[in-house]
Amino acid sequence: MTENSSRPFDGIRIVEFGQFVAVPFAAQLLGEGGAHVIKIEALEGDPTRRLSPIAPAESRTFISRNRNKHSLPLALSAAGARPVIDALLGWADVILTNFRPGLAEKLGLDWDSLKDSYPRLIVGAVSPFGKAGPDARLAGMDIVVQARSGLMAANGRLIEGRPAPGDPVSADYMCAMSLAFGVSSALLRRERTGRGGAVDVSLMQAAMTLANNQLVRSEVYDAERHKAVRAELEEKRAANASFADQMDVIPSARALPLLKVYFRTYETADLTIAVACGSQKLRESFIDVTGLEDPALRETDLSGWSAHYDALQAEAEALFRSRPADVWVADFAAAGVPVSAVKFPLELFEDDQAQANDMFHVLPHPTAGDITVLAPPVRLDGDGFQAGFPIAPFGSETEAILGELGIDEAERADLIGKGVTHTGRD
DSSP states (O other), X not given: OOTTOSSTTTTOEEEEEOOSSHHHHHHHHHHHTTOEEEEEEOTTOOGGGGSSEEETTEEHHHHHHOOSOEXXXXXXXXXXXXXXXXHHHHHOSEEEEOOSTTHHHHHTOSHXXXXXXXXXXXXXXXXXSOSSSTTTTOOOOHHHHHHHHSHHHHHTOEETTXXXXXXXXXXXXXXXXXHHHHHHHHHHHHHHHSOOEEEXXXXXXXXXXXXXXXXXXXXXXXXXXXXXXXXXXXXXXXXXXXXXXXXXXXXXXXXXXXXXXIEEEEEOSSSEEEEEOOSHHHHHHHHHHHOOOOTTTTOSOOTTOHHHHHHHHHHHHHHHTTSOHHXXXXXXXXXXXXXXXXXXXXXXXXXXXXXXXXXEEEEEETTTEEEEEEOOSOOOTTTOSOOOOOOOSTTTTHHHHHHHTTOOHHHHXXXXXXXXXXXXXX
């Protein structure tokens, strides 16, 4: 690593064998911290390149996860690719993979295959459901993992009575953050010990982390109750009950007054707002602002107050509709209650708070023109993380990257001629 650098990953070399979200976004984060990232793509490119492109082989989705990188198209399974793969492994400090289950082993890109030859290498791998267990060999993507992990049900979103995933792909992005943290930790350990290692993360556990509040069980107080709930669920499923009916038997992690009155969204005279009163003091402030009355506010046992909170909910909803959002937001903010109008993502581009904190960056793109993108989500003094640069046109850096890996001109021409890689396509 470069000495005295303000960028935490300056001098670190990363090879990304990834597509879609988790690995590409993790590599982008590390690249924003100064890492030199080579992205290995199939000869036709990452699939997200073709999702409503705004320039040749460039889409908004691809640009959102693939900045601060250099791209090398490579037919990984071709016999002629092995010398390039070996050169990449010898060059790299870190490799990142999210292959379908079993492919990393087939290609010799898993930690067990590499640890003896490359003891300082860090191998970061994403799997759908973890490396062990009955589902370890199954394919998976965000919507499937949200279903399998309980996150979809925990979010409580229904469309036409069916459970629906959160949007955007939250499990994927949480997995990317976990991977970037794991790689950072492995690099720190290598600084101390000199050895590399394996970083394993799964989409399933990332999704479970997002549902963390609902995945805590007291074996003394909850285990038997959960057993009874599972039995009731089986009965409802056997009777073909709707998903909404099944949801009714699941105990909530939040107290009744929070859900009905104090921790929710409200329709106002013009917009929808969200309020969050997670403490006794904030609930008292809510009552002060609204002028409502809640005689159960200081009660600890709310089992007999269901009808009261139903009535208070209806009263609060009617009250909120009587005034515009800006009035409610100003009054709650003055009282110290967390509050905001509900925004659509496109409204954030001109949002004063986002602008004041430099949450966006204008990316001068060589083929798509100026594109506004999110700035790095982490700040580190001395410009430790920087928004950086767009990926070069697909295939245009092939010869330069191969040269950097020590592959001479004749070998480069042979690889291109055999279709193992290419220098760009129309």
